[in-house]
Every structure is written in C-alpha cells, then in structure tokens.
Amino acid sequence: MSKYHFNDIEAKWQNYWAKNQTFKAENQSDKPKYYVLDMFPYPSGAGLHVGHPLGYIASDIYARYKRHKGFNVLHPQGYDSFGLPAEQYAIQTGQHPKKTTEENIARYREQLDKIGFSFDWSREVRTSDPDYYKWTQWIFIQLFESWYDKDQDKARPVSTLETLFSEEGNSNVNAACDTDTETFSATEWNAFSSEEKQQILLKYRLTYLAETEVNWCPQLGTVLANDEIVNGVSERGGYPVVRKKMKQWSMRITAYAQHLLDGLDTIDWPQPLKDSQTNWIGRSKGASVTFKVIPDVTSSAVEKSNTIEVFTTRPDTIFGVSFMTLAPEHELVSKITTDAQKDEVEAYVEASAKRSERERMADVKTISGVFTGAYAEHPFTGNPIPIWIGDYVLASYGTGAVMAVPCGDQRDWDFAKHFNIDIPNIFEGVDISEESFSDKENTIIANSDFLNGLNYAEATQKAIEALEEKGQGEGKINYRLRDAVFSRQRYWGEPFPVYYKNGMPQMIAFEHLPLTLPEVEKYLPTEEGEPPLGRAEVWAWDTTKNEVVHNDLIDNKTVFPLELNTMPGWAGSSCYMFRYMDPSNDEVFASKEALDYWENVDLYIGGSEHATGHLLYTRFWTKFMHDRGYLPVNEPIKKLINQGMILGESAYMNRLKVTVMEKIPLKESAKGKIFGPIKELELKNIDTFISSSFFDNPHKKTTIRNYIESFVKDEDVKYLNADEFSLYYDESITNRVNVENVNLSNELNTSKIKNDHQYKNAEFIIDEDRNFKVSREVEKMSKSKYNVVNPDDICEQYGADTLRMYEMFLGPLEQAKPWSTAGITGVHSFLKKLWKLYHSPFEGGQGDVSEFYVSNEPASKDSLKTLHKTIKKVEEDIENFSFNTSVSTFMIAVNELTSQKCNSRDVLEPLAVLISPYAPHIAEELWSLLGHSESISTAPFPVFDEKHLVESSKEYPVSFNGKMRFKLELPLDLTPAQIEEAVMAYDKTQEQLQGRTPKKVIVVPGKIINIVG
C-alpha cells in the first residue's frame, strides 16, 4: 500500500478495535481514573446528522488524549430510547415502538462505528431496556420511601418520619411537604387509621401523588413539564398547552432548591448555564406577611378568620401598601367577595380562566382587575386596604397574592393609576408622580412610622422584626422553582412500580422488578380518556403471586389495578451516568467499589438546551441518592462543556399569496379576507415576518392573521388619508414549504419588491411557473427541513479522519456554526500530506508517494523544534478544548516537516501519537507501519522538552509610536540597554527618525522594541 486508501485503513482499524476491545475500561487500575461522557442520543428515525458527532468527536479526542496521558478512561455510550417520536410513529403505523427503536439504534450504531469513536460498548445502556429501567423504578421507590428533613438538611427514610409522628406528632417536624398539611399530635397520629396515615405520609414523600395544576397538551394527549413548553406551545410539535387539574405524580425537587443553588459553586460548568439554572430556581429573599381580612357585616361570605398571606421582597415598603391584589384563581376570592361585587368578580374570574397562559403572557400591557369589595387590615396602621383581583398576579408564584406598593413597584403603580387608587409616597426625596421607584440602593424610607430615615437593609430588618413580634410575618426565602410533574399519559416510557389499594398508591417490592411495559393494541388514549396503558388487558398486580395478571382478576383484595401513567423522558437520563460504572450488575444499581472508583463524570459534553431540564434533574437525583447513601458524590458532573449546534441551511418557499393593490375600504372587504392599507415599509415587515421560522408549526398560523388584523385596526384612522396600497392575504395558502435542491438563481430579491414600483400592483403567487421566492435560513438540522447532512456520505467520500478533523476545524467547540463542506478538501489534503510525509524518501526521490519510508537517522534541529512546538501547542489546545487551533497546528507542522524533508523516526513517531486522538485511523496505520504491534492508543503522549525551542536570537519587531516598521535580529542575551544601543545604531532606525531624537525607547526583552518620538 502506498497511496492513502482511507476506506481500507478505517475499516481495518475499526474492526481491530472491536475485536480486541481496545477501549474497554476496567473498574480497577493503578492508573488515575478519568470519566468522559457524552449526552446519550435519542435514536430518531432520521439517523445521525453531522451535528450529532460534533460533541462526540470532541469528547473522543479528549478521551484518547487522556489514555495517552496514562489515565484509566471510562468513555461509554448508550441510548435514551424512550420517547415521543417512536410512540407517534407507532400510533401512525401500528408498529411496536420497541421495534422501531431497535432499528433506529442499529442504524445509529452503524453510523457511530464509522466515525471511529473509542467508546467502551461493553457498557452500553438503553433506557427502554427492562434491565435498565428496573433501576429507574428502583430510584422512584427510593424517592417514595423518603422525606426531606429541613433540620438535617437531607432526605431520610419515611420510616424515621413515622417514628417521629408516633412519638411527637408533626408540629416539630420541619419537613418539605405540601402546604395544606394539618397539625396533629402523637396521640392523634396513633389513633389514625392506616389509610389516614398513608394519606398524610403522601404529603411528605419526595415523590407524591397530588392533584396538581398541570400543562396539558390535548394534541399530544399528555402533560408537559415547564421546560417542555416553548413560547406557550409544546416543544415537540408546537401544539397549544392549557392548564388543567389532574392527579399526578410529582417530584419534590423544591426541597433541594437551596442545595441545587449552592452546588453550582462547586462545579466547573459554563457560566451561562449556571446562570440559567440560578434563574430557573429563582431564589428571592424577603418576608411573608399576613393580612387580616376585615369582616364585612353586609356580606355573609366574609368570615372572621380569613387571612391573606403574601410574599414580598420589600418588607421595608410596608407603609406604602395602598391595596392588595389576589390572583383570580386564589382560593380566598370566592370567600371574601362582597355580595355587591360578586357578579363583577365572577365574570372576571371566568374571563381570565378562559384566557390561556399564552395570551396572558403575550398581553402584558393591558391592565385589568376588579375590586372584591373586601378590605384587609394594615398590620401596623390598622387602616383598611382594599382587596382587588388582577391577572397580573400569578397563582403559581409565591402565595398568589401581593401587597401592592404602587410607589415602589411599576406594576402596582400602573394598576393604581389605572383604577385611581391612592399612591402614597414613602421614599425620601423621590418623585413618584410619573413612575415608581425601585432602586433599593438609594432608598431612604419616609412616612413610615418606626421605619423613617432608614435605608433598605435597615428598614427591611426592622420591619421583619416588628412583623414577627406581632405574629404577622417572618423573613422568608421564596423560590420560583416548582415541583416537577412526573406522570405522562404515554405508552413508550417507564411504567411506575405502583398499584392502587383503596385508591392509595403502593410500591411493588424491589425484588419483583422490573415491572415491564404491557402489550397494548393501540398506542392511543382510551375512549374514557385514560392513558394508553388503560388499553392493556394484562395490567393488574397480584399481591400473592407478586406478578402481573389479567385485569379480570382485579378484586381489590389480593389483585389490584396498576398505575396507568408512565414516567417522563427525563426519568431514564437522570442517573444513567452512574449505571455506566457497573452496567450489568443485577444486584445493586452499581457496586460500591465501582461508584467509589469512578465517583462522577469528569467531563460531560452536550447541548445547552438541557440547562433547566436534564441537567437540573440529574443534579437533584444525585443529591437525593447521596443523601440516602447510595452515591458517594453529590454532584454528577464535575466539568461540563456545551458544544455549539451545527446548523443546516434550509431552502424554503413561503406559500403566502400577497397582493399589493389599490386601497379598498375596509367596509367593502369580502368576508374571510382582510383588506387594509399597507405601505412599503409594512410590506417589508410582513416579509421579514414570514421569512422567520414562523411556519414551523401550523398552530402559529393564527398569529400572522392576528398580526395583520391588529395592524389594520391600528391604522384605521390613517387609512382615510392613505392613498397607497392594500394588502390581500389569503390564509389558505399561508405556510412554509421546505424545498430541496433549489437553485439560487430562482430567488427573487426581496429588496427589489420593496423598492421597485413596478411591483406595486403585481401579484406574487408562489408556484412552479410564476414569480416565486426561495428563502434560505440557517437553522437547526431537521429531516422535515431537508437540510440534514449525513455523516455517512462524508465518511464515504473523505473518510472518518477527515470528518473528525474537519468538524473540529470548523471553529470553537462551544460556538454554533452553519455546516458547509466548503473547506473539507483542505483538511482532506492535509491528511494526504501527512501520509506522504511517512512515504517520501526525500533524498533521491521526487517527493512522490512511494513505499513507507522512515529513517533512523537523528532528526535535524529544525525538525525537533517543529515537533516540540507542536507538542506544546497541541497539549495546551486539548486541555483548553481548543480543538480547532490544534488542527491548524498540525497543518503547520506537516508543512514545515515536509519542507524540512524530515523523515526521521525521532519526529515521525511522536507525531503519529500527537495526531492519533484527532485522526485515529491513519495514526494507527502509520504506527503499525512504524513497526509497532500494539494499538497506538497504548503509546504515551510525547513529552515536551523546552530545550528544543531555546533560541539564541530574536527577530525584534521595531515600532515607532506603536507602529511596526521593520524587524531586527538581535541576540536574546542582551540587556535592555544593549538592545537599545543596537537599535539606535541601526541605520533603518535613523532613517525613520530623520534626525529627531526619540523621547523614549521601550524595550521588552524577547518581545518588542517601541521607539517614541
């Protein structure tokens, strides 16, 4: 073999690695350990695209590098194989999701293998494999059997809670629990029936069943977590989401809010990602204040004992309270509303219930609210404070009620202005006639009795003390984080190890797990609205046999119905990194030895889109498992890197029929069509509007109509004077169609439309024959957008080594970048040059590729310098994850060595090792040609030696007033004074100076000379 036949070489080494289990990691070693992990992929039907391997290549380079550096490296891979797409596909085709999942996995594996990753496949996990999800179910049981003790600040077994209850009741138990938990004594506890006890314990468990307001997506037929909703529609599919109350499993992640926050300081994660977790947890410090509702004799509804609890971050402004606002959903609304206000309040509550969350979010400007007729008593002044309801107060945050301080909060100010409510000023020297004042730093409190003259910090403290004294408040920390809903009404997910006895959930004992997914006829919800598992006929738990039996046998004595929900997508991925440590262990989740040895992930690479989902949940579960003694660590991932997405360029046409025409009065407009005035500027706006990715999902269609409608209404008055043109818009043909292989010349320039008057009365119909416009957009790769570039094709044409190096060469790992094959030939020809370097007997030959040729002659000084320069740079680059620059470094090295005609083993051998993490196949081949019988992965990383880089002289750049004019070679051992002397004596210096005497000469030895004149 003489030419670089990459296809043969790559297949050969991929087989070698598989056969010899080259990358199998052992759970014990004298070497230090290093754990490199990729976020495991969801095996979708589309297969891998060039974006997927980016992070895998980076982590593979790092893993291989660490092996060369003498580490015992764990680098596993697996599949996150439960999920919606397989199920959607099953619904459409009737195929079992298991089957499609397996097919997809096989395809993924084939593609991954072609890229030459050094994964230890003996440790592969699949979340949909019963042997794996047995442990997901096990963790669920552990959460169910635990409660969170705030005093000890950790999770503890529920049995300890039962002991506490039976000894002292619950009044002294400081636990994370449901807010409606009532107080009981030890005697009372012991008198409770076992069902009552279960009922109470459920309020304390870390995973609990509760009636929760959830995000329900009717089209998907399931609930969604907050992080699965983007802009008010489902992340997957883009369907609308509504609020609904349902009985759901939830995870008490809120118990860990503070730990999750504190832990961020101990891990090396990108700051933006830490910031988004911090914001998601949303800690705010303030006080909770209780207001007493003043009983109203005219209204039977208002009870004496009613109190309203609010959370505020500004207890210092308590004397500025001039009203209170409750969320329309607040439970007290119906209880305190006076008879006189009843109709109005009910109408408002009903209206706001109809408004979707999305509408409420979109419409933040409109101020609305209703007075309840009731008043609360100010805790210090005793003055009556009117209680309003308004939808600017969210039921889901804090207590769903606020004390409104219009002078200190813009929303309260706006509300007060709108409804003519008093705006008392409690700030010294501040004008609040135009807007509120919320600058804490410069606050001096006034008109506030005992708080007068104090600043924010002092007043806050004093106000809290006073409230505590009165028993009407205390300092409090509030979190935005909500408990995570854990139930999904889907088929293709982990079944809960739960059956129901008299409506109370019971755990299936661990020794009977896994509880495997039952077979169903269809993957749709039942006619009664039950989840797909409701269709399973063999889905009941026999407590005597401890096995799943036919539903007909349910007698609620020994045979009970099983849970019909399944677990969400993040269940399987929350602890998988630990299972890799000991993946085939059948006895325990992972052996203590394995866990103690591998500890946690040293380097995790994946996308930042998991910031508030997977990456938060996995930290939560890890902390919980640590509390319960199952894990030696309390953070799963030491270092995290987010790789940037590789984007694809998609071509699409907007099938929007737009006619620019003479104005037509609105009153004459045809039904179903919208007519109105539009100017050139607005035409451009609409154009931008439609070329954004707006038509990704059909649901958003209505928004463009709203947009145009609102525009027309706003312009009503102008319309009378406008003599320009109107817009005709036909909804039936408004959507975006992605197209394949469209020639750029087909594009109609949008700026032309805007400026060219001949288009004023033209009609743009988008079809094959007429004027149509193809737009291009760089966006996420997706099958439906026809912008997917497949790595297989690249491997076929250029080889995996080229693909690997090229993906790295594209730019910094963390940066998003559009995929383009434009530069790939550069990287490919580099590999050919590298190959040639080991095949060129420079002396005599023409430098052509011939047989393998490496000389045992000592290397030249220059070649050693090139080598060591490269070692130093590549090592630094890998440590800094700056893979793109080391590709350049290799190119420079090979170019230099080629011109130095270097074929010395002393240089070429270490060079092969240096490059092997990046281009492992060619490196293995060269290594074996060099006469080694072991894989190159066992070779130590070359050691950098400074001595080869030592120079005796330096070519100094000589600057005049900071501008480099010429260079001057000088020995490095000169003192600054000697350098200055030499520079001043140089004739080019005098030429520059033209007889002037420099004011100053700056000499930085070894760096630069600057002459200031």
Add this chain to the structure above:
RNA sequence: GCAGAAGUGGUGGAAUUGGUAGACACGCUGGACUUAAAAUCCAGUGGGCAGUAAUGCUCGUGCGGGUUCAAGUCCCGCCUUCUGUACCA
C-alpha cells in the same frame, strides 16, 4: 424588560498573560503538469494611494470616547445579532 454570549478580509476563523492584526484553511487570480478534465504542485491575495519594480505611505478588528510607550484585547457610553428567560411581587 432582565440575564448571558458574540461582532475581525470575499468565507470559516487565528491572535491563550495589553506587545508584529488577519495564523491555518476555503474561495479567488495567475502559472506548471495534461490532448483535456480531475488530482497534484508553485506563486499571489484586507482596503486605498504612490512607484516599472523592490518597496514605501496610509486606513483598518460594530460605533463614539478614554487609559497606555503600545488596545481586537483594559475602562466608559452606545449600536447590532444570537441564545435563554419573563407580569417572580
């Protein structure tokens, strides 16, 4: 609105601690080889001005200021783009 990241040739991007801006590659131009193409190799390539040329001058890292002998890099004030998040009390 808030938080974060970024803005450098025709393009992707280098410049790690303030010290020669544009490494490396793509593309482009010219040349060699070839009947031709591909492949390969060689040379040139930020803009402007002057010069036959070597070369010299000048402008230049989103915009405007500043610090410094020296600024892509540091400081102040803006602009733009992207990403996340949002009536969070």
